[in-house]
Amino acid sequence: MTPASKAELSLDDKKHKASAWFKDLRNQICDSFEAIEKTNKGPLSDRKAGKFERKPWDRTDQNDGTHGGGGVMSIMRGGRVFEKVGVNISTVHGTFTPEFAKNIAGAEEDPRFFATGISLVAHMNSPRVPAVHMNTRFIVTTKHWFGGGADLNAPLPNESDTADFHNAFKDCGDRHNPDYYLKHKAWCDEYFYIPHRGVARGQGGIFYDQLNTGDFDADFAYTQDVGRTFNTIYPALVTRHMDDTWTEAERERQLEYRGTYAEFNLVYDRGTTFGLKTGGNVEAILMSLPPMAKWP
Numbered sequence: 001m002t003p004a005s006k007a008e009l010s011l012d013d014k015k016h017k018a019s020a021w022f023k024d025l026r027n028q029i030c031d032s033f034e035a036i037e038k039t040n041k042g043p044l045s046d047r048k049a050g051k052f053e054r055k056p057w058d059r060t061d062q063n064d065g066t067h068g069g070g071g072v073m074s075i076m077r078g079g080r081v082f083e084k085v086g087v088n089i090s091t092v093h094g095t096f097t098p099e100f101a102k103n104i105a106g107a108e109e110d111p112r113f114f115a116t117g118i119s120l121v122a123h124m125n126s127p128r129v130p131a132v133h134m135n136t137r138f139i140v141t142t143k144h145w146f147g148g149g150a151d152l153n154a155p156l157p158n159e160s161d162t163a164d165f166h167n168a169f170k171d172c173g174d175r176h177n178p179d180y181y182l183k184h185k186a187w188c189d190e191y192f193y194i195p196h197r198g199v200a201r202g203q204g205g206i207f208y209d210q211l212n213t214g215d216f217d218a219d220f221a222y223t224q225d226v227g228r229t230f231n232t233i234y235p236a237l238v239t240r241h242m243d244d245t246w247t248e249a250e251r252e253r254q255l256e257y258r259g260t261y262a263e264f265n266l267v268y269d270r271g272t273t274f275g276l277k278t279g280g281n282v283e284a285i286l287m288s289l290p291p292m293a294k295w296p
Contacts, residue, residue, distance in 0.1 A: 011140065014216055018138035018146075019091045019116040021220075025136075025227040026089050026118055030074055032235045033085060033122075040080040042243040044125055050079020052087070057281040059092060067094035073284050077291070081129065081242045085122040086287035090115070092278065100277045105210055106143035114140040115278070117148070118227070119271065121288040122234075127254035128241045130154035130161060130203075131261070133288070134230045135271065136223050145212040146223045149184065150230045151192055151205035152237075155257035156250060161237050162203045168233035169206045169226070176222040184208045194264050201264045258293035265289060 009017070030052045037049040058070030071090030076082050093114045101107040117137030124131055136148030152165045166185070173180030188207035193200055206226070211219050265272055265288050275285035 009216060011144065014144070014220075015091075015114060015116065015138070015140065017220065018223075019089075021224055021227075022089050022116060022118040022136070025224075025231070026072075026074060026087050028227075029087050029120065029231050032231055033076065033082060033087075036081055036235060036238055036242065037076075037079050039239075040242050042080065042126070043245050044080045047078070047080045050076045050082055052076045057284065059094075059279060067092075067279060069093050071281065071284060073281070073287065075287065079125075081125060081238060083123050083125045084291040085120070086284075087118070087120045088284045088287060089118050090280065090284065092116075092280065094278055097277065104139075104141060105145070106141035110142050112141070113278070115274075119284075119287075120230075123258065123290045124238075126242065126244060127155050127246050127250040128158075128244045129238055130158070131258075131290075132230075132234050134227075134234075136227055138223075143210075143212065145210045146219050147209035147211060148223065148226060149188055149205060149207035150226065150234075151188055151202055151207070153202035153257075153261060155254040157203055158241075161240070165203070165205060165233055165237065168229050172225050172229040173206070173222075175225060176218065180208075180222070181206065192264070194260060194268070196267075197260060197263070199260070201261060252294070255292055255294040256296055258290040259295040262289050262293055 034051055052074040055073045056070065057073065059067050069092035071088060074087040076085050096104060096107050096111040096113055098111065101111040107113060115137060117135060119135040120133065122132050131153040132150065133153060134150035136146065138146055150169065152162060154161065170181040173184060184206035185204060188204050189200065191207050192202060192204065213219055272285055
C-alpha cells in the first residue's frame with residue numbers, strides 16, 4: 001500500500017503561507033543589512049550606522065470593493081555602506097483592466113488577481129560593492145504561480161564576485177531540480193538586457209516566472225531557498241569590499257552605470273509595469289531608482 005498523500009492546501013492557505021514568508025524574509029534581510037552597517041570600518045565609517053525606516057501603505061484610493069491590500073516599504077538611506085536600499089513587501093488584490101489582462105496568464109477569462117511578494121534593490125556608496133536586485137512573488141489569477149530571482153549589478157565587475165554569486169544560485173537550483181540553474185540563468189540573461197544600449201544590465205543571476213509544477217510545496221520551497229541564498233551570498237560580497245577605498249573616477253563610472261540601470265527599469269521592467277497598471281504605490285514601485293545617476 002502506498003502512504004496516504006498529504007492533503008492539498010486551500011488556495012487561501014497558499015496565499016497566507018506565501019505572504020507570511022515574504023514578511024519573514026524581509027525581516028531577515030533587514031537584520032543582515034543593519035548588521036553590515038554596524039560593522040563597517042570603511043571610508044564612511046564616521047557616519048551613523050544606517051537603519052531601515054518602515055512606511056506602510058494601502059490602496060484606500062481604490063477602495064471600491066474590487067481593489068484592496070497594501071504593503072510596507074523598508075528604506076535605508078545615507079548609511080555607511082548602503083546609499084539607498086529598499087526591501088518592500090506587498091499583498092494586493094484587484095481586477096486587471098481588459099487590455100492588461102491579455103498579458104497575464106489566466107487573467108483574460110477572469111481579470112481578478114491576487115499578488116504577494118518581496119522586492120529589493122540596493123544601491124551602494126562604494127562603486128566597488130555591487131548593487132543588487134532580488135524579488136520573489138506569488139501571483140493568483142485563474143492560475144497561480146511563483147516567480148522572481150536575483151541578479152548582480154556591479155558598476156565595476158569583479159570575476160570572483162560574479163562567480164561566487166552564480167555558484168550560490170547554482171547550488172540553490174541543484175537542491176531542487178538539476179535543470180533550474182541553467183534554465184533560470186538563461187532567462188535572466190535574456191530578460192535583463194537593454195536593447196537600445198545593446199548591453200546586459202549587469203552580471204546576471206537567475207530569473208523565473210510562472211513556476212507551477214503541480215507541487216505547491218516544492219515550488220514554495222525553491223522560492224524560499226532563493227531568498228535564503230540571496231541573504232547568504234550577497235552580504236558576503238558586500239563585506240568583502242565594503243572597507244575598500246575608491247577613486248573619483250570609479251564613482252563617476254558608478255553614476256553612469258546607474259543611468260543605464262534606470263533606463264532598463266523605466267522602459268523594460270515588467271515589475272514596474274505591473275505595479276503601475278494595478279494601482280500600486282508609486283513610491284514603492286520606483287524605489288528601484290538610484291538616488292543619484294549620470295548620463296554621459
